[in-house]
Amino acid sequence: MVNTKVSLCGIELTNPIIPASGTFGFGAEFAEIYDINVLGSFSFKGTTAEPRFGNPTPRIAETPSGMLNAVGLQNPGVDHVIAEELPMIKKIFNKPVMANVSGFSINDYVTACEKLDSQEQIGWLEVNISCPNVHGGGMSFGTSAEAAAEVTRAVKAVTKKPVIMKLTPNVTDITEIAKACEAAGADGLSLINTLTGVRISLKNRRPILANVTGGLSGPAVFPVALRCVWQVYKSVNIPIVGMGGISSAEDVIEMMMAGATAVEIGAVNLVDPYAGKKIVEDLPAVMEKYKINDLSEIIGVAHG
Amino acid sequence: MKDTVFKILSNKSIAANTYEMVLAGDISDITAAGQFVNIMLDGFYLRRPISVCNAEDGKLTLIYKVVGKGTEYMASLAEGAELSVLTGLGNGYDLSLSGDKPLLIGGGAGVPPMFMAAKKLIEAGKSVTVIMGFGRAEEVFYKEEFEKIGAEVRITTVDGSCGVRGFVTDAMPEDYTYFYTCGPEPMLKAVYDKSETDGQFSFEERMGCGFGACMGCTCKTKYGNKRICRDGPVLTKEEIVW
Structure with missing residues (x-):
């Protein structure tokens, strides 16, 4: 029997598979087709202090081996999430869930995190300072080491839960941002958010997305994600949640060998709604194939 | 929603740029006219949402227009080919x-x-x-x-x-x-x-998942935000906001 357990910021996961925010809603659509308790956890839809409609449509465009999205953080707001979504999640998921939080000002992050801090179902706060699809917030906090540290400090001051800062790859040196978050007290880091991209309709001679740019995800970004996790693992001592194009149990192991303690799976949930379950089920056999008895032993092993 | 493998029984041109594909497979999740299916195609990342033309006796009929590379590829598929199809998507007509x-x-x-x-x-x-x-x-x-x-x-x-x-x-x-x-x-x-x-x-909209997870196709209605893929694609006259 192989051991798939890992510990993320002091909370044990039965396996490291976590559906990524924005690809799993609040879990309900997936709980209809499989028991989502097989997952390690899941990161729910990016939540802001106030409700948001998000961007105009079209919000989705296909790319080679991936997709662009410019949803723009559509969500019902933190109060609705606490009043409606968390009680619903309680019925379908009996493990700690990851709360993904976004904001447009330091105060926004603080407001949402403070409210979520009191919710016992929530294991971790994943603070998104890397959304490429909103203006005047989101990624602008994640592209400056100083601003990233400021958000980290502000959030840490209002919560006892582990704080995982979600980083963008759209920077010159991701390790600078990672180190700044660590120094400001982050308990973990998750990376990567999507890479900014554009697609143009030949027929309309205009960008496909109403927002013009969108975030690239899917297998196309997997090597970029691996590179970022590799670099950040070398630079910090806090755990990393690796994500970006993971689509199989093999990808999970590769990401962990690069330095991830746990992984998030994103775009693949959208093309195969059973992907989370399949990857969890495939993992033990793939571990055996590569002579891995205990998954925690391979974290960062590729660094030698 | 169900993800099952369908086998192509026929796939032929019936009008300019328009094809009719008949598939055999499990249609038990298709419960209303106006629902759609989402088809995985080799070499394309996202599935292609296609409305159901008919579903009876274990046969699913789809009519689609060739509008891009994905539907062009669909039109090239031969009898006997197998496709992964998510069925039972959308609310359909009442x-x-x-x-x-x-x-x-x-x-x-x-x-x-x-x-x-x-x-x-x-x-x-x-x-x-x-x-x-x-x-x-x-x-x-x-x-x-x-x-x-x-x-x-x-x-x-x-x-x-x-x-x-x-x-x-x-x-x-x-x-x-x-x-x-x-x-x-x-x-x-x-x-x-x-x-x-x-x-x-x-209604039609560019979709990510087709089953309500990604918020890619949301529209505003008189009764709040609705996902075209999950809460639609059918909206009633009185709830539409143009």
Whole structure:
């Protein structure tokens, strides 16, 4: 029997598979087709202090081996999430869930995190300072080491839960941002958010997305994600949640060998709604194939 | 929602740029006319959402227009090929509100879902009129199929090469109890403006997942945000915000 357990910021996961925010809603659509308790956890839809409609449509465009999205953080707001979504999640998921939080000002992050801090179902706060699809917030906090540290400090001051800062790859040196978050007290880091991209309709001679740019995800970004996790693992001592194009149990192991303690799976949930379950089920056999008895032993092993 | 493998029984051109694909597989999750399926295609990352034209006796009929590389690839698939298909997506039409003389209005690629709706309504004893709008005669399909199941068919073409010259709204009868429609958004808006009864509209939007997870296709309605793929694609006349 192989051991798939890992510990993320002091909370044990039965396996490291976590559906990524924005690809799993609040879990309900997936709980209809499989028991989502097989997952390690899941990161729910990016939540802001106030409700948001998000961007105009079209919000989705296909790319080679991936997709662009410019949803723009559509969500019902933190109060609705606490009043409606968390009680619903309680019925379908009996493990700690990851709360993904976004904001447009330091105060926004603080407001949402403070409210979520009191919710016992929530294991971790994943603070998104890397959304490429909103203006005047989101990624602008994640592209400056100083601003990233400021958000980290502000959030840490209002919560006892582990704080995982979600980083963008759209920077010159991701390790600078990672180190700044660590120094400001982050308990973990998750990376990567999507890479900014554009697609143009030949027929309309205009960008496909109403927002013009969108975030690239899917297998196309997997090597970029691996590179970022590799670099950040070398630079910090806090755990990393690796994500970006993971689509199989093999990808999970590769990401962990690069330095991830746990992984998030994103775009693949959208093309195969059973992907989370399949990857969890495939993992033990793939571990055996590569002579891995205990998954925690391979974290960062590729660094030698 | 179900993810199952379907086998292609036939895949043939039935009009300009228009193909009819018949597949065999588990159709048990397709419960209403106006629902859609989402098809995985080799070499394409996202699935292709296609409305259900008919589903009975273990057979799924889809009619699709070749509009890009994905549908071009679909058109090249041979009999016997297998496809992963997510079925049972979308709310579909509520046919219980039809009254005795429902009007069905389809424009171009919006015609196919009207077939299953017409069939079910006729089986329920309703007197069904179908208006089908196309650009030109070469694009017209399924006229005989609709007539065979007992629908009164009216065709419109923009260039007048078949049926009434003009748009679907130029062929709307005076007397109908309710309507169901699907087609390009300008057509839906024209039907909305001209119609005098309540009715249901099926919308199209670029989708990520097709089952409500990604928020890629959200629209505003009188009753809040709705996901076209999950809470739609069918919206009622009174809830639409243009």
